[in-house]
Amino acid sequence: MILQADLLVVSDAQQDERFANSPLVQADPAIRFYAGVPLITPEGDGLGTLCVLDYVPRQLNSAQLEALQALARQVMAQLKLRRLAELTETRNRSSAIFGSITDAFLALETTLLQQAILDGANYTIISTDIDGIIRTFNRAAEQMLGYGADEVVGKTTPLLIHDLQEVEQRARELSEELGVAIAPGFECFVAKIRAGGVEEREWTYIRKDGSCFPILLSATGLRDLDGNLTGFLGIGSDISDRKQAEEMLKLQSLQSQLLAEMSLKIRRSLQLDEILQTAVTEVQKIFQSDRVLIFQLDAEGRGQVVQEAVAPGWSSTLDLKVQDDCFGSDYLKKYRQGRTYTINDVGTAGLEPCLVNFLEYLDVKSKLVMPILLKDQFWGLLIVHQCDRPRQWTSLEIDLLKQLADQVGIALAQAQMLEQATLQSQELARSNADLEQFAYVASHDLQEPLRMVASYLQLLERRYRGQLDHTADEFIAYAVDGATRMQTLINDLLNYSRVDSRGKSFVLISCSAILDRAIANLQSAIEAANATLTCAPLPEIMADATQLTQLFQNLISNALKFHSDQPLHIHVSAQHRADAWLFSVQDNGIGIDSEYIDRIFLIFQRLHSRGEYPGTGIGLAICKKIVERHGGNIWVESQPGQGSTFYFTIPDRGGNSA
Numbered sequence: 001m002i003l004q005a006d007l008l009v010v011s012d013a014q015q016d017e018r019f020a021n022s023p024l025v026q027a028d029p030a031i032r033f034y035a036g037v038p039l040i041t042p043e044g045d046g047l048g049t050l051c052v053l054d055y056v057p058r059q060l061n062s063a064q065l066e067a068l069q070a071l072a073r074q075v076m077a078q079l080k081l082r083r084l085a086e087l088t089e090t091r092n093r094s095s096a097i098f099g100s101i102t103d104a105f106l107a108l109e110t111t112l113l114q115q116a117i118l119d120g121a122n123y124t125i126i127s128t129d130i131d132g133i134i135r136t137f138n139r140a141a142e143q144m145l146g147y148g149a150d151e152v153v154g155k156t157t158p159l160l161i162h163d164l165q166e167v168e169q170r171a172r173e174l175s176e177e178l179g180v181a182i183a184p185g186f187e188c189f190v191a192k193i194r195a196g197g198v199e200e201r202e203w204t205y206i207r208k209d210g211s212c213f214p215i216l217l218s219a220t221g222l223r224d225l226d227g228n229l230t231g232f233l234g235i236g237s238d239i240s241d242r243k244q245a246e247e248m249l250k251l252q253s254l255q256s257q258l259l260a261e262m263s264l265k266i267r268r269s270l271q272l273d274e275i276l277q278t279a280v281t282e283v284q285k286i287f288q289s290d291r292v293l294i295f296q297l298d299a300e301g302r303g304q305v306v307q308e309a310v311a312p313g314w315s316s317t318l319d320l321k322v323q324d325d326c327f328g329s330d331y332l333k334k335y336r337q338g339r340t341y342t343i344n345d346v347g348t349a350g351l352e353p354c355l356v357n358f359l360e361y362l363d364v365k366s367k368l369v370m371p372i373l374l375k376d377q378f379w380g381l382l383i384v385h386q387c388d389r390p391r392q393w394t395s396l397e398i399d400l401l402k403q404l405a406d407q408v409g410i411a412l413a414q415a416q417m418l419e420q421a422t423l424q425s426q427e428l429a430r431s432n433a434d435l436e437q438f439a440y441v442a443s444h445d446l447q448e449p450l451r452m453v454a455s456y457l458q459l460l461e462r463r464y465r466g467q468l469d470h471t472a473d474e475f476i477a478y479a480v481d482g483a484t485r486m487q488t489l490i491n492d493l494l495n496y497s498r499v500d501s502r503g504k505s506f507v508l509i510s511c512s513a514i515l516d517r518a519i520a521n522l523q524s525a526i527e528a529a530n531a532t533l534t535c536a537p538l539p540e541i542m543a544d545a546t547q548l549t550q551l552f553q554n555l556i557s558n559a560l561k562f563h564s565d566q567p568l569h570i571h572v573s574a575q576h577r578a579d580a581w582l583f584s585v586q587d588n589g590i591g592i593d594s595e596y597i598d599r600i601f602l603i604f605q606r607l608h609s610r611g612e613y614p615g616t617g618i619g620l621a622i623c624k625k626i627v628e629r630h631g632g633n634i635w636v637e638s639q640p641g642q643g644s645t646f647y648f649t650i651p652d653r654g655g656n657s658a
Contacts, residue, residue, distance in 0.1 A: 007069060010034040012057035033058040035065075037072035039079075050075055062375035062413060073403060124215065124236040127222065130229060132156045144215075144238055146208035202239070214243050252396060272419075275411045276307035283384065283404055284309040287397065291362075291385035293317050294372070294408075303380065314363060314387050335378060340398055341369040345390035366391035368398065370405040374412050382408060454483035506630075506653070509545045511538035511583075515572060518552040522560065529560045529568050536573035539581055542653035547626045552585070554619045555646050559587035564641070580632065580649045588643040597636055623648070 013019040013032055024031050036051030050072045060068070124144050127136035133156055137149040145152075203217040215236040222231040276294050284292040293308035305320045335341075343349050344366055346359050359367070366386040372379045382405045457480045465473055515535060519526065526533060533556070552572070559570050571586045592600065601624040627634040627648045638644035 006038075007065065008034070008036050009060060009065070011059055015057075029053075030055055032056050035060055035068060037069050039072060039076055041076070047079070065376075069406075073406070124238075125233070126236075127231060127233045128156075129231040132232075135231065136233075144207075144236075145205060151208075203236070205236070213238055213240050215239060248396065272412070272415050273307075275408065275415060277309075279382070279404070279408045279411075280307050280309040283382065283401070284311070286400070286404075287384050289384045290314050290387035291317070291364075293383050293385070294380060295383060296380040297378065306380075311387075317362060335369075335371040335381060339371065340402065341367075342393045342398065343367050344392050347390070363387040365389055366393070368393050368401055370398075370401045372405050372412070373409045374416070379409065379412065450483060454480070457483055504544045504546060506542040506544055508540055509543055509548065510540050511548070511574065514545060514548050515552050517549050518556060521549075521553055522556055525557065525560050529563055531560060531563070531568040531570060533570045533572070535571070538572070538574050538583075539576070541581060541650055543630055543650060544626075547629070551623050551626045551648070554623050555585040558619060558646075559585065559589055559644075562644075563587070563589045576652065577649070580651045582647060582649050584645050584647050586643065586645040591640040591642050591644055592636065592638040593640050594638075597638065600636065601634065 010016050010019060011033060013022070013025045013034060019025055019034075022031075031053050033054035033056065034051060036049040038049050039047040041047060050068070052068065122140055124141040125136065125138040126134060126141055128134050133154060134152050137147070137152050142148055200216065200218045203215050204212050205215050206212050216239045217234050217236040219232055219234045221229045222233055224230050280292040280294055283289075290311045291308065291314055293305045295303050296306045297303040305317045308317055310316055343351070343359075346356060346365055346367075351359075362385065364385045364387055366389070368384040370382045372382055382401065384401065457476065461476050461480050464476070512535070515538060519533060556570060556572075560568070566588065569588050572584070573586075574581050574583045576582075601620050623646075624634050627650070631651045632649035634646065634648040636644055636646050
């Protein structure tokens with residue numbers, strides 16, 4: 001996996017012949033799902049993988065795959081930052097070496113040995129007299145500064161110093177203050193030097209060819225036998241690499257912070273227009289560029305600018321359309337393959353005249369272009385324009401824009417999924433509303449004709465029972481029973497449709513009073529079943545009193561209906577859990593097989609025939625709808641022969657405790 005370049009996804013390792021016999025699959029940890037992205041250095045070396053595992057088979061969608069790859073790039077960026085940070089540790093090691101060389105130099109008395117030490121050192125060693133006349137200039141200094149020793153010995157140090165006028169002015173002021181001549185370049189060190197110490201500073205030297213570079217300079221004083229200051233000794237090391245590493249570290253840290261901030265701002269809104277506007281605004285801020293735009297392609301491959309951020313004084317490109325003959329027929333194909341396009345200087349890039357004219361029309365001197373991919377599909381371009389001057393785009397800037405384009409692509413994918421989910425939710429809500437309206441209208445309109453049919457059938461049954469033959473009596477009985485059941489079904493369906501449409505406002509109610517009302521409505525059925533009903537203290541809550549009564553009534557009625565041969569006992573209780581009340585209605589009835597538990601709250605779902613237990617299969621569906629309208633959940637725990645416990649939650653909206 002480390003040696004390959006692409007994302008590896010194994011949906012089910014047991015079904016994949018490459019991994020099915022692996023010990024990691026066959027035994028602990030019994031991996032079933034794997035997705036990994038290789039971590040590869042810019043030189044092509046594989047460091048490892050960023051992977052996710054699971055113990056069950058799984059599929060990742062496009063947005064999740066893109067997110068995993070983006071995280072892998074972030075890991076590599078952090079590893080690079082750590083490597084740069086390690087370079088800064090050289091400063092401490094250099095300081096120790098400088099001190100050792102200084103001590104050795106001051107202790108030497110033999111000129112020949114002294115010169116051998118100087119020339120063998122890997123650090124620039126320069127000594128001067130009190131007036132700044134160079135007396136010693138070793139080979140490392142020759143290589144670093146480009147001068148031969150014979151060119152500088154006997155001359156003053158200012159020929160090596162950058163910002164000479166400023167340095168000489170400071171040296172003159174300090175010499176006047178102390179009454180001692182101070183060589184230019186050593187004025188910053190004089191305090192510790194006069195005290196006999198060693199001072200270390202970062203400094204800038206100028207080479208013979210005029211180029212400047214930073215050094216880490218340690219300086220100390222040279223004294224005669226009487227302790228009088230006779231000159232200065234400077235030991236320096238080129239710290240260009242370290243300074244560059246520090247700048248890169250600082251820039252990458254800043255860019256990582258900006259990337260995180262921009263990603264957060266983009267994902268705070270999943271509205272397409274806001275995502276694109278935030279993206280161009282933040283990119284322009286990060287890159288300090290003159291224009292940033294997003295170019296979107298349509299289904300036919302044509303495109304136009306859909307969002308931009310423009311600095312004052314530069315023209316807008318909104319709604320700008322691009323002609324293929326200006327860019328070439330295959331320019332989009334390269335972007336679909338992930339191409340990054342940079343032009344540092346339009347005037348010297350050797351572009352086609354048509355493209356040069358187009359960019360000059362927009363005042364573009366330099367540009368950086370990055371493709372935006374949406375679920376592995378080419379969606380458009382993120383483009384940065386520099387209009388006031390040519391610009392050399394660094395590898396850090398290119399990598400940063402790549403990461404920003406990835407973030408835009410992920411945000412667009414999430415916005416698209418949210419839009420689809422919203423449309424589906426709206427369609428489902430509309431469909432449910434239509435069904436509820438249909439159920440209400442149908443049941444309401446069926447009430448009167450069905451009531452007339454049932455009444456006349458019951459009249460026939462009473463008036464002509466025994467006057468016709470046995471078969472006729474039986475047929476009439478069937479018709480009366482069917483009409484009665486139909487009336488019950490229509491009433492239940494009407495109640496179901498009215499849970500949302502005819503629900504009342506939530507008010508503070510006593511659950512104990514509500515339960516008493518439900519028990520009173522079921523008193524005849526409770527006595528017929530010879531049931532015992534007990535209740536723990538119940539709270540006051542914000543709820544619809546009528547619907548909560550129906551909820552308790554349906555659950556208790558359910559227990560009364562499905563009782564066993566043993567004496568029936570029903571217990572109602574409530575407990576406060578976090579920000580909700582958990583209610584339970586427990587019985588010792590016939591119980592429910594686990595395979596049917598998920599079905600019982602669905603409308604028209606019956607587990608028994610009407611000959612065994614009466615009912616329409618709507619009662620528990622009504623309970624579920626009432627609980628959900630109150631913002632809670634309902635479920636059941638049961639075992640056959642051991643009874644059932646129905647649980648439901650109602651959010652605590654400020655009622656009193658039990």
